[in-house]
Amino acid sequence: MAYSEKVLDHYENPRNVGAFGKEDEDVGTGMVGAPACGDVMKLQIKVGKDGIIEDAKFKTYGCGSAIASSSLVTEWVKGKSLDQALEIKNTAIAEELALPPVKIHCSILAEDAIKAAVEDYKKKHNG
Amino acid sequence: MLDLKQDYFALFGLPVSFAIDMTRLEQAYLDIQARVHPDRFAHMPDTDKRLSMQWATHANEAFRTLKTPLARGQYLLEMQGVDPAFETNTAMSPDFLMEQMEWREALGEAREAADEDTLEELAQRLRASSRDLIARLAVALDEHKDLAVAADTVRRLKFLEKLQHEINDALTALES
Numbered sequence: 001m002a003y004s005e006k007v008l009d010h011y012e013n014p015r016n017v018g019a020f021g022k023e024d025e026d027v028g029t030g031m032v033g034a035p036a037c038g039d040v041m042k043l044q045i046k047v048g049k050d051g052i053i054e055d056a057k058f059k060t061y062g063c064g065s066a067i068a069s070s071s072l073v074t075e076w077v078k079g080k081s082l083d084q085a086l087e088i089k090n091t092a093i094a095e096e097l098a099l100p101p102v103k104i105h106c107s108i109l110a111e112d113a114i115k116a117a118v119e120d121y122k123k124k125h126n127g
Numbered sequence: 128m129l130d131l132k133q134d135y136f137a138l139f140g141l142p143v144s145f146a147i148d149m150t151r152l153e154q155a156y157l158d159i160q161a162r163v164h165p166d167r168f169a170h171m172p173d174t175d176k177r178l179s180m181q182w183a184t185h186a187n188e189a190f191r192t193l194k195t196p197l198a199r200g201q202y203l204l205e206m207q208g209v210d211p212a213f214e215t216n217t218a219m220s221p222d223f224l225m226e227q228m229e230w231r232e233a234l235g236e237a238r239e240a241a242d243e244d245t246l247e248e249l250a251q252r253l254r255a256s257s258r259d260l261i262a263r264l265a266v267a268l269d270e271h272k273d274l275a276v277a278a279d280t281v282r283r284l285k286f287l288e289k290l291q292h293e294i295n296d297a298l299t300a301l302e303s
Contacts, residue, residue, distance in 0.1 A: 031224045035282040036213035038289030040227045061231040105214040112217040 003064050004098035010068035015075050018057040020044045028121025030113040034105050039066045043113035045077060045085070047121055053077045053085060058113075065103040069093050069110035082118050128163055129182040134206060135189035145203060145268040147193060156190040196261045197284045200268065204281060209274045211281045219282065227286055234290070238297045246301070250294045257287050 003011070019042070020027040026047050033040045039062030046055040056074035060067050072093060077085045093099075093107035129138070136143045139155035163182035168175050192198045201211055230249065237245040260280055267277040 031221045032217040033219050033224045033227060033286065034214065034217055035211070035219075035285035038227075038286050038293075040224050040231065042224075042228065059228070061228060108215055109217050116218070 003068075006072075006097050007064055007068040007099070010071040010097070011064040014058075014067055014071040016055075016057050016071065017059065019059060020046055020055075020057055025124065028117040028119070028124070030116030030118075030120060032109055032112045032116055034062075034066075034109050036105055037062060037066070039063065039106065039109060041066065041070050041109050041113045043070060043074065043110075043117050045114075045117045045121060047082070051081055053080050053082070062109075063103070063106065065097065065099055065106040066109060068097050069099075069106045070113065072096060073110045073114055077114060082121065085114055086118055088114055128178075129159070129185060131181070131185055135193055135202065138186070138189050139193070141193075143203070143206070145196075145200060145265045147199065149194075152190070152193055156186060159186045196264065197281065197288055200264045200277065200281045200284070203268055204274060204278055207274060209278055211278045211285075213282065213285055216282065219279070223283060223286075227290070230290060234294060234297065238300075241301055243298065243301055246294055246298050250291070250298070253287055253291055253294065257284065257291075260284050260287065 020029075022029050022044075024046075028045045028047065030043045031041070032043075039060065041058065041060045041062070043058045044056065045053045046057075048054045056077050058070040058074050060070045073088060076088055088111060090104070090107040090111040093110055094104055097107070099107055134143070138159070139152055141147065141152060141155070160183065163179050163186060165176065165179050165183055168179040171179075192202050204211055230253070233245065233249055236242075237249065260283055264277060264280045264284070267273045267280060
């Protein structure tokens with residue numbers, strides 16, 4: 001399948017690959033997986049005292065589209081509040097990367113990873 | 128000759144259950160194939176030929192579905208109106224996903240190092256894990272009738288199936 005240039009760019013030069021300490025107070029971790037393709041995605045956010053996401057890291061095992069989707073959202077969430085991060089929709093990811101219909105589930109995975117990371121952070125802080 | 132609206136279990140005269148008598152399934156499949164095989168319709172009018180083709184395809188599909196545990200489990204869920212949502216259900220136990228990540232990491236390293244022993248060992252661990260999940264699926268579907276657990280188990284099996292393919296591909300690549 002032909003990947004779009006944006007997918008190839010993120011795939012060849014993925015942004016923000018890596019990990020933060022899972023137990024750190026200022027870190028939220030989201031782990032999600034897509035059974036259809038066996039892809040696994042871990043996305044972490046580091047949140048400042050002002051509630052703004054300062055940094056994000058990811059690690060993804062999967063196809064080019066899954067790696068590009070997670071790389072892209074780590075760029076997008078930086079500088080956003082938690083609520084703003086939750087507003088990121090898979091359709092926007094798919095559009096930005098020009099994903100074909102069979103790869104839409106990769107963008108769903110990335111959206112769900114952000115949601116899971118924010119939820120994990122909130123759980124650490126509210127109880 | 129075949130009722131295409133029948134479910135796959137009824138088609139082969141088997142009880143609707145995850146536990147399956149493989150010998151009976153195979154025998155019933157062979158019987159049907161013998162009856163509907165397109166060769167037997169070679170001298171018949173085109174409409175009959177087309178029908179026999181349709182029946183044979185249907186029987187093949189039914190056999191393939193009931194033969195493998197993952198496909199059989201998925202089919203049983205769908206019969207009860209549950210879609211395992213392989214594309215859209217991404218929430219799984221973090222421990223399971225962490226383990227998947229570790230296995231993929233190990234697979235990547237072993238592939239790069241052309242380490243056949245490690246690949247074989249991974250394949251073995253994967254088979255053991257699949258066996259456990261299949262046992263769990265049988266209990267969830269046949270005994271507890273717990274469709275949520277069954278759907279989660281089918282999703283996990285789907286993950287393992289994909290990984291199994293990748294390990295096999297890596298092993299094949301090493302052998303050639």
